[in-house]
Amino acid sequence: MPPCPPQQGRARTTLLSAPQLSEPGQQGEMELTWQEIMSIAELQGLDVPNETPYDPALYTLMHQMAPTANYGHCPALGDGPVPSCSQPAPVYDRHYLDAMVAPCPRLGMGPVPPMDPPYGYTGMLISSSLDPGPETTALSQMGTNKTPSLSGLLSESQGEASRRAEGYGPPPPCNAQEDLESDSGLSLNYSDADSMETEGLEPSRPRPDYAEMYPVDYGPHYPLLPTLQEVPPFAMQPLEPFKPQLEKGRAPPRAELACSRDERRALAMKIPFPTEKIVNLPVDDFNELVSKYQLTEPQLALIRDIRRRGKNKVAAQNCRKRKLENIVQLEQELEQLGRERQQLLRDRCEVDKTLGLMKQKLGQLYREVFLMLRDDAGNPYSPDEFSLQLTADGGIFLVPRSKKLDSGD
DNA sequence: AATCGATGTCATGAA
């Protein structure tokens, strides 16, 4: 997305009053974010104010229905001076669950079909690495039934990354600002000009038609949050105490962040099924899933890109793993060839030594034979004038030095 | 500040 011109921020500043934002840094991030969100609304002609997280009614409802559970509620969204927050996975999953049962009238979606049955697809490494822990969400309980058939091929860290990318891992600490700016290990920074896609720094690349539509958006899933009765027990468990990472001066490793960029895009675009399915379903099931919903063109484009990126991410991980394995194998082969070379050098040394001995013996034998030869007068032949030569058939001839046998050898 | 390794992403070609 190209940098939002300042005028696009006006709409947001009319929605947000500055005192709501306690931290100047986060305020700046949120300004950018809301500029992008509002620009989306303008581009799509959406009725954003009715569903914006700043809808006072919804916002009030949020506090009423989940006063203690931390639903990824970002302090920067106007919740006072909370330094940081957690980004629990249940929020994400509940979002999808709710999306399954809640219509999304703004995007023209009709009533959403029920959740899909469990899938047994294990073809992708990313899916094979699933390992839902005790915190497994309702979504994973009902939606995934995967066999870790290829888990050995990927390192554990990769499996962890996959779990995180699928939103099934335990809720890692979430720094609000960091989460806004970063993603699951992705490099793009929404808040500065380095963001390739949000800032449109790659004019050579065709921008997807949803490009304006996936800025960070924590808002849209607020209206989809479950009512208190719907909150699963795991969501009501005590949360880990806040860890004010900003005060530690270090953001958590980006690999620990819960939401990937594509997941946030999916949230922002109200994609009604998880990115894990988008990426891992076989093409037939994927097409069937997509056909169940009435999705807009930008949503479909985003889904296709999420699938492509997800598959390519796994492919890249496999490719790098293969490359490393090849390097290790080649190094082992190199060592083996080095050992073989040393052995061949030793063998050659032995052979040279043996050859020298044989030449020595041959010379000695030659001299003995030559000295035994006599001419008709009984005088020995002079080695300067004659030499012994061997023919191909094994015959030995005494040949004058000036006249060699023309046998060729 | 420079460097390096890890990772995600894109472009491209092959199957």
Add this chain to the structure above:
DNA sequence: GCTTCATGACATCGA
């Protein structure tokens, strides 16, 4: 023609 996979190249982040 579409999808998937493999891989080089690039960008970014964190150590």
